[in-house]
Amino acid sequence: MHGLNPQQSIAVAQCDGPVLVLAGAGSGKTRVIVEKIAELVRSGRYPAKRIAAITFTNKAAKEMRERVARRIKGDAADGLTICTFHALGLKLLQVEHARAGLRRGFSIFDADDAASQLKDLMPGAKPDAVQAMQSLVSRAKNAGLSPEQAKAEARSAREHEAAALYARYQARLSAFNAVDFDDLIRLPVELLEGDADCALGWRERIGYLLVDECQDTNDAQYRMLRALAGPRGNFTCVGDDDQSIYAWRGANPENLSQLARDYPSLRVVKLEQNYRCSNRVLRAANALIAHNPHEHPKTLWSAQPDGERIRVWECRDSAHEAERVAGEIHFLHTARGAAWSDFCVLFRGNHQSRPLEKALQLLRIPYHLSGGTAFLERAEVKDALAWLRLLANPEDDAAFLRAVQSPRREVGATTLAKLAELAQQAARPLSRAAESVGLLKQLPARSANALGGFTDIVRGLRGDATRLPAAELVRQLSERSGLLSALRAQCKSDALFKIRRGNLDELADWFEHAAGTTPRGASASDLAASLALLTHADRNEAGNQVRLMSLHGAKGLEFRYVFIVGVEDGTLPHEASLDEGRLDEERRLLYVGITRAKEQLWLSHAREAQRWGSRHKLAPSRFLDELPAAELQRDGADPVADAARKQERADVGFAAIRAMLAD
Numbered sequence: 003m004h005g006l007n008p009q010q011s012i013a014v015a016q017c018d019g020p021v022l023v024l025a026g027a028g029s030g031k032t033r034v035i036v037e038k039i040a041e042l043v044r045s046g047r048y049p050a051k052r053i054a055a056i057t058f059t060n061k062a063a064k065e066m067r068e069r070v071a072r073r074i075k076g077d078a079a080d081g082l083t084i085c086t087f088h089a090l091g092l093k094l095l096q097v098e099h100a101r102a103g104l105r106r107g108f109s110i111f112d113a114d115d116a117a118s119q120l121k122d123l124m125p126g127a128k129p130d131a132v133q134a135m136q137s138l139v140s141r142a143k144n145a146g147l148s149p150e151q152a153k154a155e156a157r158s159a160r161e162h163e164a165a166a167l168y169a170r171y172q173a174r175l176s177a178f179n180a181v182d183f184d185d186l187i188r189l190p191v192e193l194l195e196g197d198a199d200c201a202l203g204w205r206e207r208i209g210y211l212l213v214d215e216c217q218d219t220n221d222a223q224y225r226m227l228r229a230l231a232g233p234r235g236n237f238t239c240v241g242d243d244d245q246s247i248y249a250w251r252g253a254n255p256e257n258l259s260q261l262a263r264d265y266p267s268l269r270v271v272k273l274e275q276n277y278r279c280s281n282r283v284l285r286a287a288n289a290l291i292a293h294n295p296h297e298h299p300k301t302l303w304s305a306q307p308d309g310e311r312i313r314v315w316e317c318r319d320s321a322h323e324a325e326r327v328a329g330e331i332h333f334l335h336t337a338r339g340a341a342w343s344d345f346c347v348l349f350r351g352n353h354q355s356r357p358l359e360k361a362l363q364l365l366r367i368p369y370h371l372s373g374g375t376a377f378l379e380r381a382e383v384k385d386a387l388a389w390l391r392l393l394a395n396p397e398d399d400a401a402f403l404r405a406v407q408s409p410r411r412e413v414g415a416t417t418l419a420k421l422a423e424l425a426q427q428a429a430r431p432l433s434r435a436a437e438s439v440g441l442l443k444q445l446p447a448r449s450a451n452a453l454g455g456f457t458d459i460v461r462g463l464r465g466d467a468t469r470l471p472a473a474e475l476v477r478q479l480s481e482r483s484g485l486l487s488a489l490r491a492q493c494k495s496d497a498l499f500k501i502r503r504g505n506l507d508e509l510a511d512w513f514e515h516a517a518g519t520t521p522r523g524a525s526a527s528d529l530a531a532s533l534a535l536l537t538h539a540d541r542n543e544a545g546n547q548v549r550l551m552s553l554h555g556a557k558g559l560e561f562r563y564v565f566i567v568g569v570e571d572g573t574l575p576h577e578a579s580l581d582e583g584r585l586d587e588e589r590r591l592l593y594v595g596i597t598r599a600k601e602q603l604w605l606s607h608a609r610e611a612q613r614w615g616s617r618h619k620l621a622p623s624r625f626l627d628e629l630p631a632a633e634l635q636r637d638g639a640d641p642v643a644d645a646a647r648k649q650e651r652a653d654v655g656f657a658a659i660r661a662m663l664a665d
């Protein structure tokens with residue numbers, strides 16, 4: 003079957019009843035999902051519109067869509083659902099909004115919006131305290147608890163406090179006709195589990211379900227899967243317990259074993275051949291992960307050549323480390339003709355990208371940083387989105403509050419507080435209260451005028467919102483809202499203004515693109531809702547560029563050359579995991595990193611770090627000692643090879659300089 007091995011073929015062919023593919027990195031689990039979708043459609047067992055595949059990120063969804071499109075000819079793939087749990091939850095809620103107690107066009111609060119609501123509900127609380135409460139509330143939601151259940155289950159005083167806050171926070175969300183990210187899973191679960199008709203309807207809609215990276219589902223997502231699959235359980239889940247790296251976000255790899263308990267007829271398929279990594283890389287990965295406890299040890303072998311030994315670099319500090327990485331990339335590109343996109347540099351924490359960026363820029367190496375300063379977090383983008391949200395949903399008070407103050411107009415905090423009071427008395431959302439002449443009369447004339455001006459603009463745009471193409475709406479609203487001219491006034495230089503206006507153009511482009519790819523030609527307001535689910539990394543595609551990303555972000559990907567920097571005790575494993583006994587998860591993280599490499603791998607660590615103005619010593623990661631020495635080549639271990647390499651590198655360097663002079 004299309005170059006699949008026998009085990010993969012079994013997993014693909016098994017279309018009735020539940021299937022779990024449990025296998026190590028690079029063994030072709032994602033490939034099984036892609037082939038299986040193609041097979042289900044081609045065989046006519048399920049039309050594309052009755053198949054849903056769940057991926058861990060939007061980016062992975064996009065990639066899978068492209069891979070499937072290559073396997074299925076023509077329009078047979080139309081209507082296929084490939085998305086994240088959150089996006090599927092959103093889709094479900096958009097259809098079932100009435101059952102979920104929401105009105106059409108409800109808003110999605112991102113983590114920032116949620117935090118600001120909680121802050122508001124905790125007057126005087128320090129940011130740390132707000133954050134702590136936010137994560138407790140989120141944990142309760144991810145465990146699938148309603149406010150009432152959270153209250154009943156609370157044991158400690160803190161949990162009682164969190165449960166009470168959860169109830170007030172939820173009341174506020176529903177007053178705003180809004181949901182947060184966690185609700186995109188929790189509410190569908192509540193609906194599907196509590197309403198048999200609704201569940202049946204969705205099982206009819208989604209005849210076959212496939213889930214990638216199943217080890218990283220949290221409890222609420224697992225329940226969503228179970229509720230959607232129903233007792234018949236027509237699904238294929240694939241996962242690897244050794245790659246579970248999201249425990250901190252509530253992921254529970256136990257769900258893999260739970261599947262067998264919930265579905266006694268579960269067919270478990272194991273894959274043992276790794277097609278990705280060189281043999282050395284794979285042997286090193288296997289040796290590392292063997293240090294974690296395993297109920298069922300996995301065997302994973304590779305028919306690939308041994309390949310180069312794994313380079314272990316000891317560097318002075320992170321700047322030196324970055325220079326070596328950039329130098330090596332430059333060398334392999336120039337001397338061996340590797341494409342920039344063949345390289346990936348991985349790190350534990352996002353702050354580690356800075357020295358790398360500097361070093362790459364110095365050598366003029368094009369790079370792409372995933373999950374950097376989130377595009378959607380930029381002020382002008384958030385402003386434009388608030389406007390869009392308000393156009394979509396007049397009851398979105400959070401959007402109103404942001405839009406009415408961007409750009410600033412003569413509507414101050416006092417006016418808004420007064421308006422909120424009036425709105426509450428009249429039981430209306432803020433934007434409706436601001437439109438009511440009767441209510442405005444109770445405000446000072448200047449503020450009332452300013453509000454009137456604002457609502458005129460909103461009304462005008464709302465009239466055009468359904469008529470204009472999505473991208474055009476973004477452009478018009480940037481102009482007509484005054485956002486653009488405020489931005490111009492605010493920017494000290496033309497260059498800066500260009501960059502920030504560029505962000506708004508990018509938003510418009512994104513809308514144009516997204517509207518073109520959604521089947522129903524989604525309106526700008528639908529898009530504004532789904533945009534909340536996207537991250538910078540998802541939206542922004544890398545071209546022929548070196549990729550910089552966190553180990554967490556690298557899940558599922560593969561590259562010819564992989565560098566992992568900062569392999570130090572305290573960095574990887576991370577400081578916080580040393581005393582909390584979460585070493586196993588850190589080890590899995592390194593396992594994920596190592597198994598991204600197809601041909602060659604570099605692990606580097608620094609001797610010193612600068613912190614709070616003073617230097618301090620760093621020790622190499624304890625994980626390095628867990629790798630088989632025979633597969634490693636440490637600095638200085640092979641002076642002859644080192645010298646030869648240096649010479650080759652110098653030659654390439656001279657050639658480059660000569661070429662530059664000739665230009």
Ligand SMILES: Nc1ncnc2c1ncn2[C@@H]1O[C@H](COP(=O)(O)OP(=O)(O)OP(=O)(O)O)[C@@H](O)[C@H]1O
Nearest residue numbers: 005006007026027028029030031032033277278558
């Ligand atoms: N039967 C096969 N023959 C040849 N190549 C294969 C086969 N199966 C998978 N591959 C290739 O092996 C590589 C790894 O496959 P895939 O990404 O599906 O693995 P995975 O198990 O999902 O990995 P991860 O655990 O990292 O998510 C890909 O390049 C894929 O094309």
Ligand SMILES: [Mg+2]
Nearest residue numbers: 031032033558
């Ligand atoms: Mg995969």
